[in-house]
Amino acid sequence: MKALIREDLHKIKLVEKPAPQIIDSRDAIVKVTLSSICTSDLHIINGAVPNAIKGTTLGHEFVGEIVELGSAVKNLSVGDRVSANCETFCGECYFCKHGFINNCTNGGWKLGCSIDGCQAEYVRVPFADTGLTKIPDSLSYENALFVGDILSSGYFGAELCEIKQGDTVAVIGCGPVGICTMQCARAMGAKKIIGIDINTSRLELVKNNGYADITINPDSQNVLSAVKEATDSRGADCVVEAAGGKDTFRTAWQIARPNAVVAIVAMYEENQILPLPQMYGKNLIFKTGGVDATHCAKLLKMIENKEISTDILISKYFDFKDIEKAYSYFADKNNNCLKIALKYD
């Protein structure tokens, strides 16, 4: 079968690989029907992920059909249409039992990083009974494509904020994760959502689709005053930092009202400064996180109930055979691409 690998630093290649086989009783083999490219894939290619193994098939965001199952997987059947969790987790260790699957002692981010991922025709999914979720009949593969990664991350950001009915939630970063956070925040009861980004087309998109009620562009506006104006001078009740820019962490705690929750789901390339003397008395609650993606079934239900939708994130489709072109397109900032969907025959 065809599989996309990181051949070397900054170099990817579509190669021939043998189709995967069941090696553990909790495995499943999934025929990939749609997959996507994640910014983390770019991090791997650029050598920024220490655990990534050269030659591994890339990709961890996908949906497909189960074609083979290990004997211990009892909650799924061959032929099921499934959405995959970006994280591999056993469901049995201390962390899994507490819902902290990101720190599963037997798992973690493996697919497309240290074991062959989904940018291939078939993929072996370990711990398939925890990592795959059946897609409801009423939903298409497109509808479910982002459930296990981007949508889970967006939900996680909103969940960390402990949103209460009527809250004002500020979301820094109106990219795929920010868009998902806004929709989940709304579903959790947020009344006013403020979208912050320097990309004008993303600001327009979140405004025009009703994800954000107010948008702020730090390039042309004073973010602090704009947020104060929108919140009776208090500041936002909750802030989700999903941008990871040079000064977005500072913005996040500055625009928060006293006693707010500031949730950091962004990944930074540099250390950030937490100026405790300056923020003394503001009594903020900081939460950070790599997603504990434990709500896939619930998210599929929310999509089914039309509370949220990620269809808008697909900016462009490519055939899987053109995946190298798809990577260039996705990586080129001029294309203003939210997400790519790769189609398989």
Ligand SMILES: [Zn+2]
């Ligand atoms: Zn990802």
Ligand SMILES: [Zn+2]
């Ligand atoms: Zn575990």
